[in-house]
Amino acid sequence: MLAIAQSHLSAHADLVVLKLLDAENMPSVATHSADAYSISLRLKICDRRLALQEALRVLKPGGRLIVLEVSNIPWFFAHRLYLLYMSVCMPVLGWLATGGDALAYKYLLQGIRDFPSAEGLAQEMKQLGFTEVDFERLSLGIVAIHTARAPGLADEESFGC
Structure with a gap:
């Protein structure tokens, strides 16, 4: 999957870095260094709380989290x-x-x-400190895409600046 993504993003190689890492522990990624963090169908096979805490750690303030996961x-x-x-x-x-x-x-x-329901996962994300938590069910709800932000988004963005 990373090779396919890399080929699609080759024109933007200077702007995008794709890495395969342990979701629960990413010491090679600096705190507040990532603009976006995406994880797909992995929260059900790892320690979900640790993985989400690590995502929150590496995201810049206002950084976007995108999770595709099983749902109800x-x-x-x-x-x-x-x-x-x-x-x-x-x-x-x-x-x-x-x-x-x-x-x-x-x-x-x-x-x-x-695995928790889509509502349950959204609540867990909020409890960990993510903001603007939302989700959309796909395939009748078999999976859901959750989105959230790391806290600290600049006020300018909310005014369209």
């Missing part, structure tokens, strides 16, 4: 059907796709079951 379908019956599909069909498809190893699909289901 807001309609109870549809969400239950989705979980049933993930618990019955996905392991079988995973077993077929991997030639007999469905462990990755079992871990995926556990991550979905244990």
